[in-house]
Amino acid sequence: xxxxxxxxxxxxxxxxxxxxxxxxxxxxxxxxxxxxxxxxxxxxxxxxxxxxxxxxxxxxxxxxxxxxxxxxxxxxxxxxxxxxxxxxxxxxxxxxxxxxxxxxxxxxxxxxxxxxxxxxxxxxxxxxxxxxxxxxxxxxxxxxxxxxxxxxxxxxxxxxxxxxxxxxxxxxxxxxxxxxxxxxxxxxxxxxxxxxxxxxxxxxxxxxxxxxxxxxxxxxxxxxxxxxxxxxxxxxxxxxxxxxxxxxxxxxxxx
Numbered sequence: 084x085x086x087x088x089x090x091x092x093x094x095x096x097x098x099x100x101x102x103x104x105x106x107x108x109x110x111x112x113x114x115x116x117x118x119x120x121x122x123x124x125x126x127x128x129x130x131x132x133x134x135x136x137x138x139x140x141x142x143x144x145x146x147x148x149x150x151x152x153x154x155x156x157x158x159x160x161x162x163x164x165x166x167x168x169x170x171x172x173x174x175x176x177x178x179x180x181x182x183x184x185x186x187x188x189x190x191x192x193x194x195x196x197x198x199x200x201x202x203x204x205x206x207x208x209x210x211x212x213x214x215x216x217x218x219x220x221x222x223x224x225x226x227x228x229x230x231x232x233x234x235x236x237x238x239x240x241x242x243x244x245x246x247x248x249x250x251x252x253x254x255x256x257x258x259x260x261x262x263x264x265x266x267x268x269x270x271x272x273x274x275x276x277x278x279x280x281x282x283x284x285x286x287x288x289x290x291x292x293x294x295x296x297x298x299x300x301x302x303x304x305x306x307x308x309x310x311x312x313x314x315x316x317x318x319x320x321x322x323x324x325x326x327x328x329x330x331x332x333x334x335x336x337x338x
Contacts, residue, residue: 102226105222105223109224113316113323124312128302132202133301133305138295138298141198143195143196146193147277147278149281196294199297203263203301206263210256210308214253217256220249221249224326225246227242227327235330237329238330241322248315252311252314256308259304269293
């Protein structure tokens with residue numbers, strides 16, 4: 084069948100070398116890297132940095148003082164009130180509370196929560212590693228899928244289910260990175276609100292709640308990463324015969 088399509092011998096040699104490299108790397112990942120990584124993550128889950136019981140320890144001080152209230156003079160002639168009402172109507176009926184104008188932070192740049200930043204910097208490489216390794220193993224299994232034929236496709240269905248599981252794990256791991264980005268964006272908006280409305284205590288409390296939620300989420304992410312390594316390692320080992328040889332030699336002789 085290959086004679087129907089002319090392929091340059093040099094290119095074919097390079098493609099075959101690529102297939103062999105992917106095969107060698109993927110088999111090593113499943114046999115060695117996955118079990119080592121799941122044990123490593125299981126050990127990480129016992130680290131004190133991710134097992135803080137009193138979440139007050141991860142709180143970060145928001146160094147924005149509450150300014151003294153400014154007393155505005157009464158409106159005497161009613162003209163200002165009329166203009167204010169006109170501006171309110173032009174703005175679609177929004178509240179006239181504009182908050183405090185922020186030109187510069189009193190203490191310079193407002194720092195992130197250092198405790199969470201340190202933990203995030205430990206977790207992110209693990210997420211990226213899982214995505215990259217899953218991609219390699221997925222490519223390996225896809226290259227093992229034989230040509231499409233009628234019948235005797237049970238082994239092929241196992242290969243396809245394995246590829247689907249690897250793709251799902253990749254997607255979930257990528258969503259963890261999105262979750263971290265959303266945390267930073269949400270926290271930044273809340274800190275901006277505190278700078279503009281320093282008298283509102285609820286904004287300050289919300290930042291604390293967001294930090295605690297992210298800390299708990301990071302521990303769950305590490306646990307999920309470990310579980311995904313366990314699941315992939317177990318699934319591939321149990322079906323390795325059908326993954327590597329989806330069709331029996333007897334069946335292949337019939338074609």
